Amino acid sequence: MDDQQDADTGAADRPRVLIVDDEREVADAYALRLRDVADVETAYGGQAALDTVADGTFDVVLLDRHMPGTSGDEVLDELQDAAFRGRVVMVTAIDPGFDVLDMPFDDYLCKPVDREDLVAAVDQQCSILGHELLGDYFGTEAKRRVIAAEFPEEERRSHERYGELETRVEALRRRVGRLLDDPSDLLSSFDDVGRTDE
Structure with missing residues (x-):
């Protein structure tokens, strides 16, 4: 459930949304409403949702609360415990x-939800997440650039943590690219800052 999986599996060009509802017709209807703005998967129950999230990187989860077996509230707790990104x-x-007041969700929509509100909620959450991850990218890329300026390529290539850092930088950049409409100005302004004496 982290950015590393984007690098391993290849990131899509659009946000990835998981719709969780034990009523198949409801989940499928929401998926239909979002198909033009996101890559959508559905899970028809709480445990299925947890299994699906464990296998991939999702940007937004639309989660029903009342489900038999594993409830939406329980799924929410599990996602928080797993540090869902x-x-x-x-x-x-x-x-x-x-x-x-004590639940760690990011938005709350009461059914029935029309298409415009569903799309707007997903767009808002993608924008928020994109900016959060952009901050992570800047911090990680700054470390990579400093090391790249100080050490020869052969030495960098043999350092395990540096290799992990490079992978994370690339995954974050791709994920930000699919979440924000056009992050190029923000990325360019970061590139323009001189961080070493070279």
């Missing part, structure tokens, strides 16, 4: 109570 939107018919 995406955004979670609860999409549910359950009227929210004060319990939501």
Whole structure:
């Protein structure tokens, strides 16, 4: 469930969204509404959602709360425990109570949800995540550039942690590219800063 998987499996050009609902027709309807803006997968239950997230990098999870077996609330807790690097939107018919104050979701939509609101919520969460990951990218890339300026290529290639850093930099850059409409100006302004005396 991390950015490393993007580098290993190849990142798509669009955000990746997982829709979780035990009612297949609801999950499939949401998937249809989002097909023009994201690469969408569906999971028809809580455990299926956890299994699916474990196998790939998702940017946004749309999560129903009331499901038999593993509930949406339990899935949410599991995602938090696993340090899920995406955004979670609860999409549910359950009227929210004060319990939501302690729940680690990023947005909450009450069913029924129309297409415009669904798309807008996904777009907002992708933008937020893209900017968060852009900060991670800048910090990681700054380290890579400093090392690249100080050590010859042969020495860098033989250093395991440097290789991991390069992989992470590339994965973050690709993920940011699929989440933000046009991050090129932000990336260029980062490139323009002189970080070494070369």
